[in-house]
Amino acid sequence: MRLTIPALALLLGLAACDQQAANSTGNAQPPATASAEASAETSQAFQQLSEEMVAELWQLFPSWAIREGYYEVADQLQVPDDAYRKRVLNFARTFGRKFANLDSxxxxxxxxxxxxxxxxFLSRIQWELTKFKSHEWNPAEYNVSHAFALILNTEYAPLDQRLRTFSKRMAQVxxxxxxxxxxxxxxxSPQLVLAIQQNEGALSVFGEEVEQKxxxxxxxxxEKAQFRQRLEASREAIQDYVTFLQTRHADLEKTQEYKSFRIGEKLYEEKFQYDIQIGMSAKELYQRALEEKTRLHGKMTELADKLWPKYFPDEQPPESKLERISAVLEKLSQHHATKKTFKAEVEKQIPELAAFVTEKDLLTLDEDKPLVVRTTPPYMRGFAVASINAPGPYDKGANTYYNVMPIETFPDDRxxxxxxxxxxYLMQILNIHEAIPGHYTQLVYxxxxxxxxxxxxxxxxxIEGWAVYTERMMLEAGYGxxxxxxxxxxYKWNLRTVTNTILDYELQVKGIDEERGMELMVRDAFQxxxxxxxxxxRATLSQVQLTSYFAGYADxxxxxxxxxxxxxxxxNLKEFHEQFLSYGNSPVPVIRELMLASLQSEAS
Incomplete structure (x- = not known):
């Protein structure tokens, strides 16, 4: 069964009531003892079942395991055929039944x-394989490069051992x-174009660097002869896949019989409930975003009117508030890095942000966890200007990478x-969001x-909500x-967060065209x-993910x-932040219940 957020709240409430009942039994020792024994048995059974599930999870998803820093299965590469998907579906159904049998x-x-x-998670797997079926229409799901790159570049073991792992994994490419x-x-169509681009980039992982090593x-x-043989076979397989996709693209361009990238209201609402988990529907969040957009326009109007005399001393402001805001933003946007200095400017700001967080006592930062700013690898390009790749819980000391798109390679106008x-100005907000105290800091916690x-x-x-929250929190603390x-x-950046939700919903559910989408972003959100x-x-490539920023931030x-x-x-703000982050990557409603339970426990 699928456990909804209201059901979770009820579940936690029942657990709290059970504890209160146990505390109030007075001399009724036998029932309390029996209850304690039952609770201990259930907890032990749950722990064992969880460990069994995770162990099987990594056997089914070795590439995911590698991203989490679990290298015991790094030499494995599951072949995504019908038999494999049947195994995954059976895994989800079997463990779903086992967990449902526990007395929660x-x-x-x-x-x-x-x-x-x-x-x-288990319900979502079943939904993905039986209803959503993206494996049938999203060719970008198939790309071996990221896990291979992690094996090659993460020093979790001596190079010779990693090369042997790399070689054995290549046998399945x-x-x-x-x-x-x-x-x-x-x-x-958008997924097909992305798949071609990223798999062409995947060839770089199997290029000169690995041959030199x-x-x-x-x-x-x-061993070297076998490695080279497998390396050549892997290159051919990737290139054949790219050619296959290019041929499909050329054929479909003639007929325009692509599958629609718009998933429609029913699938969108279902995906939203699995992915976002905030206790409201996608439609309700969309309506909330429309209201927030109006509020932010009001805030921006006040600031633009205040700044107008400073930047346009001899000009009358236009009547339209959107035009006034846009004019001031355009003036401020002239202050920026160059194509060649953009990445260096990003790097320069990281220690400044860390110093501010420490000075204001907003969070305890772990100085031993490295953050490496790098150019986005070719196999990851085409989705975002900046992103974070963090190590998982099994390899906590590995590097966290801050990926920055190679703007220096772009045409001058772009x-x-x-x-x-x-x-x-916005670079500072970007670095707060992606690095400190945003994604990088949160993922360390x-x-x-x-x-x-x-x-x-x-x-x-x-995860995204925390990064958005820290932007506002830092400015409230006096940053800048x-x-x-x-x-x-x-406010412009925050408006982007809100607009992400509006754009995603209107594109996927309401079916707006690109002209309306550009108007929403350029005119209404000043992008x-x-x-x-x-x-x-990006909105044509993903579904629901763009709503995660506003949903999490608001919660x-x-x-x-x-x-x-x-x-x-x-x-205490610092205590709030550290307690909030201590619960891992849980949905905010789950964290709320845990924080309230902790508060109640301290009071009793």
Missing amino acids: SQLDANASSDLALIQN PAYYGAAEKSLGTPA LTQSGLSSD AESLLREYNS ANKSPSLIKSILGNGAM DFSPELWLMY QKAEAQGKWR ILALREEMKQKLGKDF
């Missing part, structure tokens, strides 16, 4: 929330791509548009969570000295054309205000 009322709050995440071709039906290694002559979008389930079954709305220019740019074009493409902000009211003068 006997679990404590932390275990109950783990159970909720597990049930949602031809079968992998053969199965991918057979699995695909009629693809959607092989030459310098201590592998035997026979580069200038992006540089105006990510100007000197997630790896410290005692719950493995909460770390690996991460909720996107919580309360500069009206920075606040205006922050540069290149940014808007990139976001339109976290509401939770902070709720805790302020409950604690009054005892509320």
